[in-house]
Amino acid sequence: MRDKISSSPVLSVVSKILFAPIIIFGLYVQFHGDYGPGGGFQAGVIVAAAFILYSMIFGLSKGETLVPIMINRYLMCIGVLLYAGVGIVSIFLDGMYLDYNVLSSDPSTGQHIGIILVELGVGITVATVMIALYHSFASFGEINE
Amino acid sequence: MFDIFLDDAPALVVVLPLLISAIIAFMPSKIWPWIFSIITLLLHLFLSLHLLKEISVSGLIIYEFGNWEPPWGISFKIDGVNIGLQLLFSIFVLVSTFYSRKIFLNEIDYRDSGKAYSLWLLAVGSLNGIILTNDIFNLFVFLEISALASISLIALGAGQNRKALLAAFNYLIIGAIGATFYVIGVGFAYAMTGTLNMNDLVIQLAQYSDGQLAIFAGMSFMLIGLMVKAAIFPVHIWLPPAYSYAPSAVSTLLAALATKTILYFFVRLLYEVFIIYPSYLSLFLDFVLYPLSLLAIFIGTVIAIYQDDIKKLLAFSSIAQIGYITLAFSLKDHSGVASGFVHIFNHALIKGGLFMAVGYFAILYKDRVTLNSLKGFGYKYPITSFALLICGLSLIGLPLTNGFISKLYLFQALYTNQMYFSIALVAVSSALAVVYFWKIVEQMWFSEIKFKSEKEDAYIYLPIWIVTISIIVFGIYSTPIIEFSNLSADYLISGYQN
Numbered sequence: 001m002r003d004k005i006s007s008s009p010v011l012s013v014v015s016k017i018l019f020a021p022i023i024i025f026g027l028y029v030q031f032h033g034d035y036g037p038g039g040g041f042q043a044g045v046i047v048a049a050a051f052i053l054y055s056m057i058f059g060l061s062k063g064e065t066l067v068p069i070m071i072n073r074y075l076m077c078i079g080v081l082l083y084a085g086v087g088i089v090s091i092f093l094d095g096m097y098l099d100y101n102v103l104s105s106d107p108s109t110g111q112h113i114g115i116i117l118v119e120l121g122v123g124i125t126v127a128t129v130m131i132a133l134y135h136s137f138a139s140f141g142e143i144n145e
Numbered sequence: 146m147f148d149i150f151l152d153d154a155p156a157l158v159v160v161l162p163l164l165i166s167a168i169i170a171f172m173p174s175k176i177w178p179w180i181f182s183i184i185t186l187l188l189h190l191f192l193s194l195h196l197l198k199e200i201s202v203s204g205l206i207i208y209e210f211g212n213w214e215p216p217w218g219i220s221f222k223i224d225g226v227n228i229g230l231q232l233l234f235s236i237f238v239l240v241s242t243f244y245s246r247k248i249f250l251n252e253i254d255y256r257d258s259g260k261a262y263s264l265w266l267l268a269v270g271s272l273n274g275i276i277l278t279n280d281i282f283n284l285f286v287f288l289e290i291s292a293l294a295s296i297s298l299i300a301l302g303a304g305q306n307r308k309a310l311l312a313a314f315n316y317l318i319i320g321a322i323g324a325t326f327y328v329i330g331v332g333f334a335y336a337m338t339g340t341l342n343m344n345d346l347v348i349q350l351a352q353y354s355d356g357q358l359a360i361f362a363g364m365s366f367m368l369i370g371l372m373v374k375a376a377i378f379p380v381h382i383w384l385p386p387a388y389s390y391a392p393s394a395v396s397t398l399l400a401a402l403a404t405k406t407i408l409y410f411f412v413r414l415l416y417e418v419f420i421i422y423p424s425y426l427s428l429f430l431d432f433v434l435y436p437l438s439l440l441a442i443f444i445g446t447v448i449a450i451y452q453d454d455i456k457k458l459l460a461f462s463s464i465a466q467i468g469y470i471t472l473a474f475s476l477k478d479h480s481g482v483a484s485g486f487v488h489i490f491n492h493a494l495i496k497g498g499l500f501m502a503v504g505y506f507a508i509l510y511k512d513r514v515t516l517n518s519l520k521g522f523g524y525k526y527p528i529t530s531f532a533l534l535i536c537g538l539s540l541i542g543l544p545l546t547n548g549f550i551s552k553l554y555l556f557q558a559l560y561t562n563q564m565y566f567s568i569a570l571v572a573v574s575s576a577l578a579v580v581y582f583w584k585i586v587e588q589m590w591f592s593e594i595k596f597k598s599e600k601e602d603a604y605i606y607l608p609i610w611i612v613t614i615s616i617i618v619f620g621i622y623s624t625p626i627i628e629f630s631n632l633s634a635d636y637l638i639s640g641y642q643n
Binding site: 073074076077080081084087088091092094095096097098099100101 | 149150153156157160163164167168170171208209210211212
């Protein structure tokens with residue numbers, strides 16, 4: 001169950017080729033979210049799709065060596081902390097919670113910095129949660145067997 | 146330095162628990178998650194007290210997130226309606242967290258305690274968000290966070306009884322249906338008015354004459370969704386299994402506060418927003434909420450009588466007690482709304498105390514507490530048993546307990562509205578409450594077998610007694626609760642009479 005690797009060489013070669021472009025597309029959506037359609041949620045799911053594809057083709061154990069469970073768990077929390085941390089920093093700088101204007105001397109730059117950091121937090125958490133969901137559901141059969 | 150934080154107290158009471166919950170999830174599962182939770186909740190209480198001080202001066206705080214002005218940005222609103230609930234919430238959460246440590250040690254794997262407290266703080270933060278938010282979509286987000294956190298907490302009861310998983314799954318499905326109904330309603334309202342802010346919604350809704358079907362459909366969807374979440378009678382079925390199979394500490398938190406916060410928002414939506422359609426409002430209150438409340442009171446009490454499992458008995462009695470609260474809210478006048486708030490406060494303390502005591506019994510008995518298993522507990526564990534007795538008497542509504550104050554104000558409100566049938570029904574169901582509570586007392590004190598008293602854990606019975614003493618204190622000196630409730634009713638009803 002765990003290491004039922006796809007026998008087809010086509011699948012493994014294609015997925016190897018696709019892995020990097022998927023992540024780059026994810027990053028594009030992530031940073032494009034600042035001034036256009038896109039953002040953390042979508043980017044997180046796209047990046048997670050690359051890792052899930054890898055796990056599907058090469059087996060769960062290899063997927064778990066690529067993204068160890070503990071690191072994945074830490075990253076979930078770090079994403080949340082990054083988001084909330086931006087809010088706390090803006091309180092320290094004498095603004096309202098999540099007031100990006102105070103992050104820089106120029107309010108417009110402040111908005112850019114704020115939204116990029118917050119979206120990055122969202123992206124990290126969404127990607128790692130998606131991976132964790134896939135791994136926990138995919139390893140579900142092991143307990144019952 | 147400290148002032149910076151005090152200015153942002155409305156945001157921090159929600160953000161702080163959510164933030165710390167992400168940090169706790171990292172921690173090795175020893176005592177640290179609990180210590181961090183306690184420190185967080187002490188700060189939370191301090192911030193709530195600060196908010197009380199601010200409100201007593203200014204009367205209204207609008208906190209704008211990210212400095213975006215209200216109709217566009219998300220805002221929190223603190224005024225006379227929710228400050229009392231905020232304070233109760235803050236205090237009760239702290240007490241139940243003190244209580245929770247030993248209970249969690251016994252009921253769930255100690256390696257899970259980091260996760261458990263992470264979820265616990267997540268539930269606390271999101272429930273607090275429901276109390277403060279002034280944005281109908283933001284409320285949906287908090288509803289979802291609190292539902293997911295409490296579902297996972299309920300599922301932690303699976304170590305004790307596998308049925309917890311089924312209960313959690315039921316809650317997940319039914320809760321999701323409720324939330325979907327609510328968000329469909331929000332969609333209708335947003336499509337018609339283009340706003341999500343509650344104050345702005347009132348202004349925007351006023352431009353539509355009394356015949357917009359889309360608005361009424363949206364309002365109905367929202368109210369029904371919230372009714373599912375608040376476990377108002379015919380849509381309550383998720384509640385009894387969820388409360389009874391959850392770990393005891395979780396039952397305490399949920400039974401005391403989760404439905405109460407949603408009931409608060411329910412009444413706020415009714416009397417602050419939907420008030421601009423008086424005919425729709427009185428239709429809903431008179432022909433939906435009022436009969437359902439009466440049914441809830443009667444059926445909840447009767448089912449509770451036939452329960453053998455004590456936690457289930459308490460859960461069904463909660464259905465009846467929620468019925469009392471909604472009955473009071475359906476009265477459309479100051480006395481009714483005030484008595485509803487009085488019962489929200491009092492019932493939170495009573496049911497919290499009862500679930501705490503029964504949770505301790507479950508640990509001592511090492512199994513689910515049924516009527517039979519309570520034999521002789523009154524002699525075996527006198528300290529906790531006596532607390533349970535006082536909480537139970539308060540549930541029935543005996544004088545010198547805060548339950549009596551609730552009943553008194555409810556009767557008064559019903560009497561001024563000349564609802565004699567309801568008075569009779571409430572009286573009958575109070576009498577029936579004596580039946581189910583007497584069954585417990587009989588087993589505990591009047592069984593044949595006599596036991597020697599055994600040692601009880603002070604870490605557990607102290608929080609139970611804090612709640613019990615507050616029940617007696619508010620039974621004798623009820624001014625604070627009455628004041629807060631009247632304040633809430635003043636704010637809400639002033640809109641109704643305009």
